[in-house]
Amino acid sequence: SQTIHQWPATLVQPVGSPLSLECTVEGTSNPNLYWYRQAAGRGLQLLFYSVGIGQISSEVPQNLSASRPQDRQFILSSKKLLLSDSGFYLCATTAQGAIYGYTFGSGTRLTVV
């Protein structure tokens, strides 16, 4: 079965600082990978998804970027954080298509101050 690791669990960063959140998957190869953001009182917003190494699709224009340097590694980055980047970031994977649903990481709580 798939296992997804996400870190760090919490992060407090000043405005204008860089960001790097990492997510790795075990137990599967060539997974689909996703980054979601959950803002306070709101649902989950899909930020990026990837169906293979180096293949990144962005769902919304924003201050963030994503990369997939290895098959089971997915990184969320920013060069300069904004206050509006605060939120709960979730990495997710699905190995065999949407009918199996997602496996989620435990999330990163990012507070930009």
Place this chain on the structure above:
Amino acid sequence: AQSVTQLGSHVSVSEGALVLLRCNYSSSVPPYLFWYVQYPNQGLQLLLKYTSAATLVKGINGFEAEFKKSETSFHLTKPSAHMSDAAEYFCAVSALGSSNTGKLIFGQGTTLQVKP
């Protein structure tokens, strides 16, 4: 395009009472539907899924949901609420389409409060 609407951002029930969380979807193709639960500061855990087999789907922790195409609904129910059911619940829809990206579209979530 797919979308999900969860009716009621907050639902409060007494322990032992029926739980009903409402979800309506919109999809131009036959949908796959999911319910997830999220406890504070944790990721989401899959409760159950509908993938075009039986319309009544049973999940973990005593939850079940019924797919009603005519009503475009996928409401989540549990006969008797337990204190440990207090959490946030998300309904989600997916359509594979030709790209097979597997993207899930989530509703805004419903916070379930269980009163003793």
